[in-house]
Amino acid sequence: MGSLVIENANLFTGVDEEVIHNGAVWVSDGIIRFAGHQSSMPPVEDDTEKFDVCEKFVMPGMTESHVHLSYNNAHPQQLNSQPLPTAMLDAADNARVLLGSGFTSAISFGSAQGLDVPLRDAINSGRIPGPRLAASDRDLGSTGSNADGTFGGDNSKKIIADGPWAIRKAIRTLAKRRCDIVKIFLDGEALSEFAPPGILTYSDEEVDAAVEEAxxxxxxxxxxxxxxxxxxxxxxxxVDIIGHANYLDDEAIDMLEAKRESVFISPGIAWEIALLDRGSELGLPRDAMEQRGYQREVDETISAVKRLRESRVRVLIGGDYGLNITPHGTNSKDLEYFVDLFGMSTAEALLCATRDGGKAADPSGMVGTLEDGKYADLLIIDGNPLEDIRILQDHSRIVGVMKGGVMHCALMQKNPYAAPDGRTG
Ligand SMILES: [Zn+2]
Structure with missing residues (x-):
């Protein structure tokens, strides 16, 4: 694979909030050998390729912490309705778009029809472009849970299991299918007629069996x-990664704080925001969604995330992109929400997207920061996201996406993986 030095960068390593001017990254055989100030870089072989990035912003690749690559940018009630061959092609396309949008890692929160594992394998073998994918499979939930036909969906695309032994069997099946992740529903959704938030849809005994078996x-x-x-x-x-966590009380905060070294929270706030702002396009007017409790859910999430930050619990970006109101490729919108809604600095939001997301995606610690010994997963950005976090939503500013030392588009050229018009939201 060879050796490459990216030089003359404004370098954000993701280790802390600092930006190193005159930064350099030395990549050899897909692994970072050095990232820091150019003057302290060890000597490299004379024939090492050099890229002068002309003071562009170089940062770690981001992690989408709650991805559904099987979603086909459709109405929430028509998601996953396409036949399997079409769904597989859509998923491959969505993986390409996600990588081109600056996400070199992704954690699946469920894939209809079990598309993730073959997708992950195709990405890992280099046949198709996409992020490093922690693959799951169909959602797992109880009878009457949010997995069980909330949106009138087809239950063959979910796994409905009741009782510890049925759950263990379901999870053993997922292991046989070579999943990395098991996605379970512990409560529901304000839109649901029968499984709202706050009603537990699994007993303690069932959740214990699920986590132990997984x-x-x-x-x-x-x-x-x-x-x-x-x-x-x-x-x-x-549970390793908790999605949503919109409503938290003192006890929940204390429990999360006690486990903050091992647990992650992924709010996935894009869903509520998009539903309130654009739900009318789907026949779900804002008034009706407010009555259902979605505005309260946003308000509660803002205060929950504030308390999580005070308790130094890691909060991750991403979640539920891939609907018609949250298309694939717009995932960096989350960083804007983290800054504008949750009150984070741009640097703090970037650390959520890189360092913390990377740790959640790969517990062995190989992604998320630019440091000696880690995978060379990085972005070259035309502009400074610390000055304006929205720059990351503009695909024309993402001039380089490197994953494992492979540059997925030519340096300083328009990103060929940018989502085509109409899919960028
Ligand atoms: Zn989801």
């Missing part, structure tokens, strides 16, 4: 938990 088989567990009760249930039983 961990025995080397898989991690991610969950849908909106209410404090469902978050506490997740923490009690050792």
């Amino acid at each position: 961990h025995i088989r080397g898989m991690r567990v991610v969950c849908h938990s909106r209410s404090a009760a469902a978050v506490k249930q997740a923490v009690r039983h050792g």
Whole structure:
């Protein structure tokens, strides 16, 4: 694969909030050998290729912490309705768009029809472009849970299991299918007629069986938990990444703080924001969505994330992109929400997207920061996201995406993987 030095960069390594002017990154065989000030770089072979990036911003590739690559940018009630061959092609296209949007890692929160594993394998073998994917499969939930036909969906695209042994069997099946991630529903959704947030859809015994079985088989567990009760249930039983966590009480915050070295929160706020702002396009007017409680959910999430930050619990960006109101490729919108809604500095939001997301995506610690010994996953940005975080939403500013030392577009050229018009939202 050879050796390459990126030089003359404004370098954000993701280790801390600092930007190193005159920064350099030395990449050899897909691994970073040095990242820091150019003057302290060790000597490299004379024939090492050099790229002068003319003071562009170089940062770690980002992690989308809650991805559904099987979503086909459709109405929420028509998601996953396409036949399998079409769905597979859509998923491959979505993986390409996600990588081109600056996301070199992604954690699946469920894929209809079990598309993730073949997708991950095709990406890893280099046949198609895409992020490093922690692959899951169909959602797992109980009868009457949010996985069970909330949106009138087809249950063959979900796994409905009740009781510890049925759950263990379902998870053993996921292990056989070579999943990395198990996605379970612990409570529901304000749009649901029968499974709202706050009503637990699994018992403690069932969640305990799910997490134990997944961990025995080397898989991690991610969950849908909106209410404090469902978050506490997740923490009690050792769920690894908790999705949503909109409503938190003191006890939930204390429990999360006690486990902050091992647990991550992925709010996925784009769903509520898009539903309120653009739901009318779907026949779901704002008034009706406010009555359902979605504005309150946003307000509660803002205060929850504030408390999580005070308790230094890691909060990750991303979630539920791939609907017609949140198309694939617009995932960097989350950084804007983190700054504007959650009150983070641009540097703090970038660290959520890089360092913290990377740790969640790859617990072995190979991604998320630009440091000696890590995978060479980085972005070259025309502009400074620390001055304006929205720059990352503009695909024409993402002039280089490197994953494992492979540059997925020519340096300083328009990103060929940018989503085509009409899909950038
Ligand atoms: Zn989701």
